[in-house]
Amino acid sequence: MGANSSSISELPENEYLKKLSGAEPISENDPFWNQLLSFSFTTPTNSADLKLLEEATISVCKSLAGLWTVFTLGGVGSKSSPQLEQCSPLANQSLLLLLVLANLTDAPDTPNPYRQAIMSFKNTQDNTAFSSSNPHAFQINFNSLYTALCEQQKSDQATLLLYMLLHQNGNVRTYVLARTDIENLVLPILEILYHVEERNSHHVYMALIILLILTEDDGFNRSIHEVILKNITWYAERVLTEISLGSLLILVVIRTIQYNMTRTRDKYLHTNCLAALANMSAQFRSLHQYAAQRIISLFSLLSKKHNKVLEQATQSLRGSLGSNDSPLPDYAQDLNVIEEVIRMMLEIINSCLTNSLHHNPNLVYALLYKRDLFEQFRTHPSFQDIMQNIDLVISFFSSRLEQAGAELSVERVLEIIKQGAVALPKDRLRKFPELKFKYVEEEQPEEFFIPYVWSLVYNSAVALYWNPHDIQLFTMDSG
Secondary structure, three states: OOOEEOOHHHHHHOHHHHHHHOOOOOOOOOOHHHHHOOEEOOOOOOHHHHHHHHHHHOOOOHHHOOOHHHHHOOOOOOOOOHHHHOOOHHHHHHHHHHHHHHOOOOOOOOOOHHHHHHHHOEEOOOOOOOOOOOOOOOEEOHHHHHHHHHHOOOOHHHHHHHHHHHHHOHHHHHHHHHOOOOHHHHHHHHHHHHOHHHOOHHHHHHHHHHHHHHHOOHHHHHHOOOOEEEOOOOOOOOOOOEEEHHHHHHHHHHHHHHHHHHOOOOHHHHHHHHHHHHHHHOOOOOOOHHHHHHHHHHHHHHHHHHHHHHHHHHHHHHHHOOOOOOOOOOHHHHHHHHHHHHHHHHHHHHHHHHHHHHHOHHHHHHHHHOHHHHHHHOOOOOOHHHHHHHHHHHHHHHHHHHHHOOOOOHHHHHHHHHHHHHHOOHHHOOOOOOOOOOOOOOOOOHHHHHHHHHHHHHHHOOOOOOOHHHOOOOOOOOO
C-alpha cells in the first residue's frame, strides 16, 4: 500500500472512497487508482475494531464492505494479532474455506465433490491408478501434510481437519498409523485434552475422537508404549522425567474423565474416554507407576460416588415412606449410569490382567495396595463375573507377599510380583470377549459440524465481520 495513512474514523469523509462508491465511471488509466492505493489504515484485529470499521464505511461503500482487506491486508501500518503471527492468514482463510466446502450437504443425486476429494486423495509417492469412478481424486505430499498437522493442532480448525482426514480418508489414516514419530501428532492432541478448562467443548470432542480412532489400531496401541518421552513440562500434577507415550495418554484421558465427573458431567465425553482406554487395555505395557496409580484412583473415585448415590437413594426412599407430597429424585438412573462406568473400569483392569499381567507389575502393585476397594463388588450381581479374575489375582499375589514376610520394601514387593506373574497359570484366568470400540458418526453429522465450522469462521477468519445479532446458525458461546 501507499505511504499515506488514515484512521478508521476518517473513512466516512475519504474523498477517494466516496468517488469509488459513487455513480460516476472511473477509467482504468485514471490517476485516481494510484491515489486511492496511496492510503492505508491499521488492520483491525478483533471484533470491536471490525464493528467500528463497518459503521465508518457503511454510508459510503455498503457494496464494498467485504472487500476492504483487498486494499489493506499486508499494508503499511497493518498489525496482526499474536495468534495470527503463528500462521499465515491466507492459510487460515484457506483452511476455513476448505472446511466450509467439505461440510456442504450432498445434493439429492450428487455427493459433495469437495468431501469426495478429501475422502480419496493419495500420497504423491502412491503410484497406484486412480479409480475411474472418482473424478475428484488428487495427490498431495503426505509428509508435508503430516508435518503441518502436527505443528498446528492448537487451532480448532486444524484439529477438525485432522479428524476429517483420519475418519474419512483411509490413505491418510494408514499413513499416519505407519509413522515412526507418532508422538509428534499425539502429544499436541494430549495437550488439548490436558488444558480442557481452556478449550471449548467442540475442540475437546474432536481431540478425544481422534484418540479413539487411533486406538482402534492394535499396532498403535503397542507402539505408544515403546516411545519414551522425557520431561513433559506441560503436565503439572507430577514431574514426569521419563514416561512412555502410552502411559502419558492414559494419564491425560483419566484426568479428562475426572474433570468431566466434577464439572461438565457429559456422558458422551465419558463414553469416548472409556472406549479409548478399553481399546488400549489389552496392549498395556510397562505402565508407569503413576499411570497405574491413577487407574486405581479413578476406580476409587467411582466407588465413593457409587456409595454416595446409593446412600442418597436409601435415605430418599425412607423419607418417602412418610410423605407422598414431593416426587423422588431419579437416583435409580444415576446409580445405573455410575454402575455402567464402574463395570467398564473393571473390564479395562481385567483386560490388562488377562492379556498382559507379566508386563505390568506396577498395576498389580497398585491393585494390591488398594485391594479393599474391590471387596464390596465381589458379590454385587452387576460385577460378580468380571470380579472373578481380579479377585483371583489379588488373592494369588497377596498369598505370595504374606509368605515373604512383613516389612517388605517397594522394590522387594515388585520383585515378588514379577516372579508371581511368571508362576501364575494363564488358564486360571477366565477369558472375556476382547474390548473393542469403533467410532461411528451420528446419523446426521451435519447438525453438529455445519454450525461448528461456521462458528470457527466467525471467530477465526481474518478481517471478516458479521453482526452477532443476525447469527442464527450457532450460539455465540459455541466457538
